[in-house]
Amino acid sequence: MPETESGHPLLSLQNITRIFGDLVANGNVNLDLYAGEIVALLGENGAGKTTLMNILFGHYVADQGRVMVRHSSGILADLEPGAPQAALEAGIGMVHQHFTLAENLTGLENIVLGTESLFSYRLNRSKARAKLQELMQSSGLEVDLDQRVSRLAVGERQRVEILKALYRDARILVLDEPTAVLTPQESNNLFITLKLLAAKGMAIIFISHKMAEVLSSSDRVAVLRKGRIVADLPTSKCDRHQLAEVMVGHSVQAAERKPGYPAGEALVFAGVSAGDGREQIENVNLALCKGEIIGLAGVSGNGQSTLAKVVSGLEKPTAGTISLHGKPLKPNAVAAIRSGIARIPEDRHHDGIVGAMSVEENLVLEEIRKPAYQRFGLLRFNEIRKRAQEAIKACDIRCSGPLAVSRLLSGGNIQKIVLARTLDQQPDIVLAAQPSRGLDVSATADVHRRLQEARDRGAGVLLISEDLDELFQLSDRIAVIHRGHICEPVETEKLDKKQVGLMMAGHSAKGEQAA
Amino acid sequence: MEYIDILLSANFWAAAIRIATPLIFGVLGALVCERAGVLNLGIEGIFVVGAMCGWMAVWLGAGLWGGVLIAALAGAFFGLLHGILTVPLGLSQHVSGLGITMFATSVSYFAYRTALPDVSSPPRIEAFQPLDIPVLSELPFIGPALFQQTPMTFLALALVLLVSYMLYRTPLGLAIRAVGDNPSAVEAQGLPVFALRIGAIMAGSALMALGGAFLTMSAFDAFFFGMINGRGWICIALVVFASWRPGKALLGALLFGAFDAFQIRLQNEVGAVIPSQVFLMIPYLLSIVALVLVARKADYPRALLQPYFRGQR
Numbered sequence: 001m002p003e004t005e006s007g008h009p010l011l012s013l014q015n016i017t018r019i020f021g022d023l024v025a026n027g028n029v030n031l032d033l034y035a036g037e038i039v040a041l042l043g044e045n046g047a048g049k050t051t052l053m054n055i056l057f058g059h060y061v062a063d064q065g066r067v068m069v070r071h072s073s074g075i076l077a078d079l080e081p082g083a084p085q086a087a088l089e090a091g092i093g094m095v096h097q098h099f100t101l102a103e104n105l106t107g108l109e110n111i112v113l114g115t116e117s118l119f120s121y122r123l124n125r126s127k128a129r130a131k132l133q134e135l136m137q138s139s140g141l142e143v144d145l146d147q148r149v150s151r152l153a154v155g156e157r158q159r160v161e162i163l164k165a166l167y168r169d170a171r172i173l174v175l176d177e178p179t180a181v182l183t184p185q186e187s188n189n190l191f192i193t194l195k196l197l198a199a200k201g202m203a204i205i206f207i208s209h210k211m212a213e214v215l216s217s218s219d220r221v222a223v224l225r226k227g228r229i230v231a232d233l234p235t236s237k238c239d240r241h242q243l244a245e246v247m248v249g250h251s252v253q254a255a256e257r258k259p260g261y262p263a264g265e266a267l268v269f270a271g272v273s274a275g276d277g278r279e280q281i282e283n284v285n286l287a288l289c290k291g292e293i294i295g296l297a298g299v300s301g302n303g304q305s306t307l308a309k310v311v312s313g314l315e316k317p318t319a320g321t322i323s324l325h326g327k328p329l330k331p332n333a334v335a336a337i338r339s340g341i342a343r344i345p346e347d348r349h350h351d352g353i354v355g356a357m358s359v360e361e362n363l364v365l366e367e368i369r370k371p372a373y374q375r376f377g378l379l380r381f382n383e384i385r386k387r388a389q390e391a392i393k394a395c396d397i398r399c400s401g402p403l404a405v406s407r408l409l410s411g412g413n414i415q416k417i418v419l420a421r422t423l424d425q426q427p428d429i430v431l432a433a434q435p436s437r438g439l440d441v442s443a444t445a446d447v448h449r450r451l452q453e454a455r456d457r458g459a460g461v462l463l464i465s466e467d468l469d470e471l472f473q474l475s476d477r478i479a480v481i482h483r484g485h486i487c488e489p490v491e492t493e494k495l496d497k498k499q500v501g502l503m504m505a506g507h508s509a510k511g512e513q514a515a
Numbered sequence: 516m517e518y519i520d521i522l523l524s525a526n527f528w529a530a531a532i533r534i535a536t537p538l539i540f541g542v543l544g545a546l547v548c549e550r551a552g553v554l555n556l557g558i559e560g561i562f563v564v565g566a567m568c569g570w571m572a573v574w575l576g577a578g579l580w581g582g583v584l585i586a587a588l589a590g591a592f593f594g595l596l597h598g599i600l601t602v603p604l605g606l607s608q609h610v611s612g613l614g615i616t617m618f619a620t621s622v623s624y625f626a627y628r629t630a631l632p633d634v635s636s637p638p639r640i641e642a643f644q645p646l647d648i649p650v651l652s653e654l655p656f657i658g659p660a661l662f663q664q665t666p667m668t669f670l671a672l673a674l675v676l677l678v679s680y681m682l683y684r685t686p687l688g689l690a691i692r693a694v695g696d697n698p699s700a701v702e703a704q705g706l707p708v709f710a711l712r713i714g715a716i717m718a719g720s721a722l723m724a725l726g727g728a729f730l731t732m733s734a735f736d737a738f739f740f741g742m743i744n745g746r747g748w749i750c751i752a753l754v755v756f757a758s759w760r761p762g763k764a765l766l767g768a769l770l771f772g773a774f775d776a777f778q779i780r781l782q783n784e785v786g787a788v789i790p791s792q793v794f795l796m797i798p799y800l801l802s803i804v805a806l807v808l809v810a811r812k813a814d815y816p817r818a819l820l821q822p823y824f825r826g827q828r
Contacts, residue, residue, distance in 0.1 A: 100703035103696060
């Protein structure tokens with residue numbers, strides 16, 4: 001291992017404190033980072049992980065404390081606060097959760113941006129290209145440099161981001177939730193690359209709230225809770241349950257799998273086709289009963305979003321019929337809501353709420369025509385407020401009150417609004433698309449509990465997910481979607497995860513490659 | 516056919532290029548601003564300012580190129596104003612731009628009236644004369660059509676090349692394109708977002724002012740009220756038509772110039788039957804049609820119209 005590890009940190013965060021209003025985003029955070037190690041920064045949503053990294057990179061200025069970086073000369077010196085340029089020069093590279101790439105520019109242009117003097121008369125592309133070829137070879141990060149970023153897949157974009165840091169000879173690499181947007185396969189490749197980079201002497205911090213990847217891919221774990229470091233220990237000395245408890249602050253009980261009591265077919269697909277291109281679905285036959293959860297497993301982009309749109313009434317099937325309680329379903333979103341279909345959309349920020357509107361407005365959006373909330377076409381504000389206060393209390397929506405602007409809430413709390421709005425209407429059918437994606441442990445447990453409650457009340461739940469743990473924990477039956485085709489659902493007890501994983505990758509149930 | 520005769524006359528093509536020249540300046544200016552992510556609807560007023568300042572400077576004895584410089588500086592000043600309002604303050608680019616247009620126009624008229632309170636017709640200056648380029652301007656047809664233009668037309672054509680080189684071949688151009696596409700990307704690479712945007716708006720506005728100056732110092736030799744007559748707005752449409760590319764912007768300006776020159780000649784031919792207003796309408800109508808055809812697939816700068824605030828997503 002590199003010589004610097006013997007007690008000389010490459011980076012040292014000392015007593016970092018940052019306060020937003022009443023919220024202590026970071027309180028006296030101390031963290032050292034050594035060359036050649038991979039540190040996982042673990043914490044729930046809102047624990048202050050991203051704030052800490054933004055301070056490190058100069059997007060924010062800490063109220064107190066110092067960021068110190070060891071320069072190539074071996075001296076540990078203060079980093080100028082609030083200056084990304086200084087962080088870059090000190091050898092810190094950051095890969096943000098939401099990529100900072102100009103999409104109309106090529107990968108090469110994004111990487112070279114800002115590395116040459118603005119007033120030089122010529123951009124030296126060939127020199128940049130040569131250096132990048134070498135970097136791509138040594139790190140295994142293959143990217144089509146001359147393709148516009150808008151045409152690159154998510155995984156490739158992330159590789160461009162990492163190359164940006166390597167091109168500037170970064171010695172410290174920070175990745176904010178790097179696997180949130182990746183498929184399991186891509187995540188594995190990413191961690192292989194990170195280990196390679198660390199072996200060459202780079203210091204790496206990655207932010208995560210996924211226990212499995214933290215345990216498998218880091219050398220050391222630092223846990224943040226409510227802005228404070230509550231644990232900092234070698235990964236080899238951690239176990240899953242202990243970490244989860246430290247992270248959440250209390251023990252988390254995952255919902256037990258309870259069997260449902262299916263009764264009578266509710267939502268029936270007969271030969272349904274819709275959509276086009278990659279998101280096409282073809283000849284789907286599926287019957288969802290009352291009181292059961294059908295898990296639809298599949299890697300995203302195999303037609304799930306088209307299926308969700310068809311059920312929500314946002315897209316018209318090109319063939320086949322969908323019926324609800326024996327009556328055909330109108331291809332119309334309003335009709336879908338009124339006939340008792342609750343929709344938990346995949347992109348909750350964009351499709352789940354109206355970001356600019358308040359929590360109370362979002363909570364009653366679907367029921368605004370009911371006499372409970374309007375009289376003679378005028379809103380009954382008191383009733384709406386009362387409903388919002390009840391929901392906030394019952395569902396533990398953390399916000400400043402019914403008038404809080406929804407957009408500013410965390411993903412978990414936004415999901416709670418969506419759940420309260422849709423499930424409190426006692427729907428017959430629940431369409432839940434990737435309902436726990438990007439949520440932390442406790443918010444996920446909450447989503448699972450509410451879906452089970454809806455099922456136990458007699459609703460039919462269609463759970464679209466790519467998380468096998470989630471599917472096996474909740475579903476009564478599991479079907480797999482691959483390239484727009486859905487297989488016959490099978491009782492969960494008769495399946496194992498490996499088998500379903502293979503089917504998601506396109507192998508048929510018996511194990512051979514499907515056509 | 517008389518229509519064919521029009522298209523075959525050198526005179527027609529010379530007029531088309533002359534009419535296109537102020538549009539070339541204007542569309543380049545608007546393009547630079549929008550590439551950096553800021554719409555500059557101040558263009559119409561900045562044209563007026565350029566026309567007024569350039570002409571006034573020459574009348575006061577600054578010399579022709581001195582007038583050009585002063586027009587550009589005046590344009591840059593109004594660009595700075597628009598930049599401060601829309602970039603660090605993040606105000607609506609539409610409102611600010613329209614405000615700049617109204618403000619710049621009235622200030623110009625006011626200055627004109629203050630400087631010349633009693634004249635009924637504006638004093639004339641010694642304007643730019645067509646350059647006589649040896650050999651080239653004596654070529655048959657091409658000579659009179661292309662090479663008997665004033666120096667400012669050649670400046671406009673040179674600027675097309677220069678802006679194009681700057682945008683696609685220099686680090687500065689890359690930074691400008693990036694800041695109009697995703698300012699966060701620029702900030703993450705340690706470059707100053709505000710400075711880049713304000714700088715681009717100032718440079719673009721200076722170019723717009725040159726378009727105005729061309730009118731009073733090359734096309735005509737005096738300043739009149741209402742002489743800009745919507746040329747700035749045409750440029751805003753031409754930028755979309757050009758999909759934000761300098762080469763296509765030149766093409767668009769030339770097309771518009773050709774339409775305009777054509778309709779003037781058409782009026783003489785068939786003017787007795789059809790009212791002249793119909794002909795005046797043609798170039799605008801055609802630019803709308805062209806816009807509809809082209810703009811649907813336009814690849815616009817993604818951060819256009821979006822103010823950037825640090826630390827916000």
